[in-house]
Amino acid sequence: MTLNQLTETQAGVIKQINDESLAIQLLAMGFILGEEIKVERIAPLGDPILITSGTNYISIRKSDAQQIEIKL
Amino acid sequence: MSSAAKNIVLIGNPNTGKSTLFNALTGLNQKIGNFPGVTVDKKTGSYTFKNNKVSVVDLPGTYSLNPNSEDERVAKKYLESTTKNDLIVVVADATNLKRNLLLFTQIIDKGKQVILALNMMDLLEKNRQEIDLNKLSKLLNCPIIPINARIEKGVDELKYAIHSFKPKEHSFIDKKYSANVVDETMLRFNKINQIVNECTTKNGENKSYLLTKKIDNIITHKVYGYLTFFALLFFIFQAIFSWASYPMDLIDSGFIFLCDYVNHLLPEGMLNDLIVNGILAGLGGIVIFVPQIAILFAFITILEDTGYMARVSFLMDRILRQFGLNGKSVIPLLSSTACAIPAIMGARTIANYKERLITIMVAPLISCSARIPVYTILIALVVSEDEAYGIFNLQGLLVMGLYLLGFATALLSAWVMKLIIKSKEKSTFTLEMPIYRAPRWKNVGFEIISKVKIFLFDAGKVIIAISIILWVLSSYGPGNSFQEIELKYSVADLNDVSNVEAQSMMAAEKLEASYAGIIGKTIEPAIKPLGFDWKIGISLVTSFAAREVFVGTMATLYSVGDEDNTKSIREKMMAATNRETGEKLYTKATTFSLLLFYVFAMQCMATLAIVYRETNSIKWPIIQVIYMGALAYFSSLLVYTIFS
Numbered sequence: 001m002t003l004n005q006l007t008e009t010q011a012g013v014i015k016q017i018n019d020e021s022l023a024i025q026l027l028a029m030g031f032i033l034g035e036e037i038k039v040e041r042i043a044p045l046g047d048p049i050l051i052t053s054g055t056n057y058i059s060i061r062k063s064d065a066q067q068i069e070i071k072l
Numbered sequence: 073m074s075s076a077a078k079n080i081v082l083i084g085n086p087n088t089g090k091s092t093l094f095n096a097l098t099g100l101n102q103k104i105g106n107f108p109g110v111t112v113d114k115k116t117g118s119y120t121f122k123n124n125k126v127s128v129v130d131l132p133g134t135y136s137l138n139p140n141s142e143d144e145r146v147a148k149k150y151l152e153s154t155t156k157n158d159l160i161v162v163v164a165d166a167t168n169l170k171r172n173l174l175l176f177t178q179i180i181d182k183g184k185q186v187i188l189a190l191n192m193m194d195l196l197e198k199n200r201q202e203i204d205l206n207k208l209s210k211l212l213n214c215p216i217i218p219i220n221a222r223i224e225k226g227v228d229e230l231k232y233a234i235h236s237f238k239p240k241e242h243s244f245i246d247k248k249y250s251a252n253v254v255d256e257t258m259l260r261f262n263k264i265n266q267i268v269n270e271c272t273t274k275n276g277e278n279k280s281y282l283l284t285k286k287i288d289n290i291i292t293h294k295v296y297g298y299l300t301f302f303a304l305l306f307f308i309f310q311a312i313f314s315w316a317s318y319p320m321d322l323i324d325s326g327f328i329f330l331c332d333y334v335n336h337l338l339p340e341g342m343l344n345d346l347i348v349n350g351i352l353a354g355l356g357g358i359v360i361f362v363p364q365i366a367i368l369f370a371f372i373t374i375l376e377d378t379g380y381m382a383r384v385s386f387l388m389d390r391i392l393r394q395f396g397l398n399g400k401s402v403i404p405l406l407s408s409t410a411c412a413i414p415a416i417m418g419a420r421t422i423a424n425y426k427e428r429l430i431t432i433m434v435a436p437l438i439s440c441s442a443r444i445p446v447y448t449i450l451i452a453l454v455v456s457e458d459e460a461y462g463i464f465n466l467q468g469l470l471v472m473g474l475y476l477l478g479f480a481t482a483l484l485s486a487w488v489m490k491l492i493i494k495s496k497e498k499s500t501f502t503l504e505m506p507i508y509r510a511p512r513w514k515n516v517g518f519e520i521i522s523k524v525k526i527f528l529f530d531a532g533k534v535i536i537a538i539s540i541i542l543w544v545l546s547s548y549g550p551g552n553s554f555q556e557i558e559l560k561y562s563v564a565d566l567n568d569v570s571n572v573e574a575q576s577m578m579a580a581e582k583l584e585a586s587y588a589g590i591i592g593k594t595i596e597p598a599i600k601p602l603g604f605d606w607k608i609g610i611s612l613v614t615s616f617a618a619r620e621v622f623v624g625t626m627a628t629l630y631s632v633g634d635e636d637n638t639k640s641i642r643e644k645m646m647a648a649t650n651r652e653t654g655e656k657l658y659t660k661a662t663t664f665s666l667l668l669f670y671v672f673a674m675q676c677m678a679t680l681a682i683v684y685r686e687t688n689s690i691k692w693p694i695i696q697v698i699y700m701g702a703l704a705y706f707s708s709l710l711v712y713t714i715f716s
Binding site for chain 2: 017020021022023024025026027028029030032033040041043044045046047048050054055056057058059060061064
């Protein structure tokens, strides 16, 4: 399952990030493999989305969210 | 301790208060330059502590040493170029220790000498969390100074720690794992996790974080979110156009006074004319926009500082992406309504090259404040002040229409460029949503000062150069045509013609005979289909210095003695007739055509200079002149043909 399939306020655990440069970027922004990730809000037009992990709080596009594999 | 000067380098994640600390350390002893070869601002400054001068470099915010944008590449490159004489101060957010320590450990493993400055200690307390600083310092093998940069708490302690710093050998992880960046980062995080868990205790919920999410329920709401945004926009526009008018009037009269003073001080002649009509007039044309730029940047800094801008970008990303732009294009596009120059500089935050380029290319289509005087005088020619359409003032509606036209055309052009410009680079919108905080007023002040400085000096240089060239073009003519005119009028003077009138008539005739006049007449055949005559041709040429020069040129052309008397300029323009047909020149067709020309044409040398600097290529400013010129020409042609 990938992150873009979650609905608002749904959470999961980051299993793997398929795109390497995205993985490096997200890790540096505090989105660490094995930790909880949650979709806080989906933008009014369906994209991008706001996600959190711990106190890290960022916005990413759905196409990037599709690269993030999660476990519920 | 040696008395040699020390160099310190500030580095840290974005939104950690790094700039605030930089301001607290250096005060007003700072300047902004450029990192070599790139257009990222390099902030340097200095302070003196115990008779030692310490120089400080503030690097752009970066999450790690694995760069993702121009800013991050610059930070990494600069850090790697530091020597053992440089001391690195890593600024970290104490409330988000884990993530902030990643960069710290990467720097340690580069073999750099490091002090860790833990900022936002006040928030940590508020959120009822504690960090055992002694233990953390021991585990990280590095001096740690707790600070609260906002109220300058801990800054002296930091200066002392820098002063008494003793170099040491240290490393965080083993180098042999660093083949794969993801694995290496995970290795670092595992170790950081252990250390952070050992040193921190949580006694309650993170209140500021929870509050932020509550505010976001409104700010990013599908109805209230956009409502808030448009209400704010409305307020900012009101402020830019109404508040700024008072200081602008002051500056205007100040320059008139100054011109007058210099005019009387210096003996009459070429030098006097150059200084008053060339340099001072050009200078006045720039300085007059400082209030609007200052107000605009005050708002933009406040919106960025509080964390609101990130949310607007979030709301707008989906819409702007359609047009080849990015959520982050919102700020440059809005700034363009004041002036395209700071707007184009503001596009630096867009990581994707294509999106940044498109933002730069279309920003000048959005009506800037220099167009306002032109719109005002032209609209008054076709619509009288008290004409209204229901409750709406017709003049106001027209101005709004011109703004909307500019904005819509910018989006449309962006869309076309998106189809033309090829790029393999991936477009992303990975943006941190900082927690909401009150603006740091000192930062707002610093930001205004630095942006105004860039505007005055970078744009100012070009505008003054162009003003001087234009002055030469309009003050000299070929052969002895000027002397003949002067001779003619000295005879006329004897014939008891009122002196003022004779002088202004002479000025008009001189302008006609000047190189600028010759250029105007040369291009007349090309602009005739748009309904323009050679006089408008001259003002199109002079408008290259800055669009508002149109008004001054009109004043000279129609020999209005007092440049600031727009009413009399208007009257003269209304009375102007076509040389050949003898009919009124400024008909609805000609005026609308001219208005459209000013909406679209790239008549701003300073903007072109900035575009050249930001894109590092002469290609893009040239394309900009051509495409905007073509837009202007053909839309004017269309409108003139329809209305006449």
